[in-house]
Amino acid sequence: MTATPDTESVPAEQDCGSYDVVIIGAGFSGLGAAYRITERNPGTRYVVLERRERIGGTWDLFRYPGVRSDSSIFSLSWPWEPWLRKEGVADGDHIREYMEDTAHKRGIFGHIRFGTHVDSADWDSATDTWTVHVTENGARKTYRGRFVFFGSGYYNYDEGYTPDFPGLSTFTGALVHPQFWPEDLDYAGKKVIVIGSGATAVSLVPALAQKASKVTMLQRSPTYLMAGSRVNPIIEFVRKITPRKLSHAFGRYFAVAFESFVWFLSRVSPSTARKMVRAQNIKELPPGYPVDVHFNPRYNVWDQRLCLVADGDMFEAIRDGRAEVVTDHIDHFDETGIALQSGEHLDADIIVTATGLQLHALGGVRITLDGNEIKPQERLSYKAHMLEDVPNLIWCIGYTNASWTLRADMTARAAAKLIAHMKSHGYTHAFPHLGGEPLAEKPAWDIQAGYVLRNLHALPKSGLKRPWVVRQNYLADAFDHHFIDKVDENMTFGRVASPVGVAG
Incomplete structure (x- = not known):
């Protein structure tokens, strides 16, 4: 008789303890949340779970040549930590260095658990944990x-978008996607095609x-495309x-005012x-250049994100003949390259598909409430940072038309304010509740970008x-955040009699 082998046992999960707040992600959102929450609530026990091996989030993931901020670093950086370099349009590696230095300086680094991939988050209403x-x-x-605070962004880190x-x-x-740029890719002396015309392509091409x-x-x-100086003279x-603190605030408000204008x-x-942008393009490009063929979109300005050309480097590469723009459809x-519908053929040694992202709610983490799975995209968003009828969960989601950190910092302060309110009243859970009131809906993001239009229902509803x-x-x-927002009738608060196993 042949012996039946023992079934391999599944290792038990190791309990890493309890905290007041579990923060997911060590990018601008997660680090900002750690600072703001403890600033208002000293002594808060928290942990930051980061799947990558370094701080940075997006600014660690994207390592393609030329990666940089596409909005002013003075609005992208935290208002509580001055940006010390002079560049207002910052390179990706300098942004990541700023984030890591800040995490060490503010005592956040020791709370981060690297190499930690979050699979699921389960709410238990018996203990409110x-x-x-x-x-x-x-x-x-x-x-x-x-509490759980999602600072995991809005797109899939494991999968970019490449059309079939x-x-x-x-x-x-x-064949390369910018989201997964090979460190050893040698493009010196090579013919390169970059497919796409968004912020990634516009920074990649001149680099x-x-x-x-x-x-x-x-x-x-x-x-x-709109040219802007890396260093703003004003x-x-x-x-x-x-003083540094004052000048950082000035830079932030100046950047916000200009971008808002x-x-x-x-x-x-x-x-x-449209006329303003077109006039600048004509000035930047060679005489007689077909501006209306290659730089005259069918849509209005800011129906999609306006791309910043730092120091006009994209236009300079075109003027020097080192780069060209072709507007056509791929056949x-x-x-050896790409055949176009016009009949033209583009030869290439390297093709870069800067064709977009895949939207992803809550980092793809499975969410359950008392054992019942919920879909975040089926819930309404409350004040752009909580989900309808989901207790003690904050999700940081930035702007499409301004710096990410502008809303991320508001979200972090709102979380800190809510935690302080609950502690002062002895509450152990809070969630927004719509009730029976009918509510007209729209997509959370109304920008006409391809990655949004492909995934209109990937994010929570608005x-x-x-x-x-x-x-x-x-x-x-x-x-609203400064003068109007307060605890309102849409929020439901409560407490459990014996909050077991939770810090604080």
Whole structure:
């Protein structure tokens, strides 16, 4: 008789203890939450779970040549930690260094658990606690907390978006997505095609053109590009004559005011904004350049994100003949490059598919309430940071038309305020509740970008009025946050008689 082997036992999960707050993600959102929550609630026990091996989030993931901020670093950086370099448009590695230095300086670094992939988060209403199940460096573990704060962003780190181009597999050169840039990719002296015309492509093309023999940006349709200085002379002057804290605040408000003005002008007078951008493009490009073919989008300014060209480097590469723009549709790939519908063929050694992201709610983490799985995208968003009828969960989601950190900092302060309110009243749970009131809905993001249009229902829903509307208006949100927002009738609070196993 043949012996039956023992069934391999599944290792038990290791309990890593309990906290007041479990923060997911060590990027701008998660680190900002750690600072703001403990600033208002000293002694708060928290842990930051980060799946990568370094701080940075997006700024650690994206390592392609030329990666940089596409909004002013003075609005992207934290208001409580001055940006010390002079560049207002910052390179990706400098942004990540700023984040890591801040985490050490503010005592956050020691709370981070790297290599920790969050799989699920389960709410137990008997104890009013979240149990977060993770895979940490190959081991199964759990972290428990009263609150869970998702600073995990809005897109899939494991999968970028590449259309199913005909003949894609026949290309014999290197095929690269910017989200997964190979560190050893040699593009010196090579012919490179960058497919796409968004912020990634616009920063990639001039960087690649410094070494490549020729870089072609292949776009299906044009995008609005606007040149801006890496170093703003007004902000730099103020920084030289005022204390660092004051000059950082000035830089932040200046950047917000300028970016808000451009967005507001684009909304109230689209033709004026179009003419302004077109006039600058004509000035930056060679005489007789077909601006209306390659830089005259069908949509209005800020229907999609306006791309910043730092120091006009994209236009300079075109003027110098190191880069070109081709506006056409792809017919198919072949062994040596891309055949276009116009009949033209583009030869390439390397093709970069800067074709977008995949939206992802809550980092793809499975959420259950008392054992019942919920879908975040089926819930309404409350004040753009909580979910309808989901207790003690905060999700940080930034703006589409302004710096991410502007809303991230408001979200972190709102979380800190809610935790303080609950502690002062002895509450152990809180959630927003709509009740029976019918509410008209709209997509949370109304920008016409391809990655949004492909996944309109990937994010939580938005109503049309406060507090259930997700707005893309920082100034209005900031006013409400400072002068109007308070605990309102949409919030339900409660407590358990014996809160077992929770810190604090």
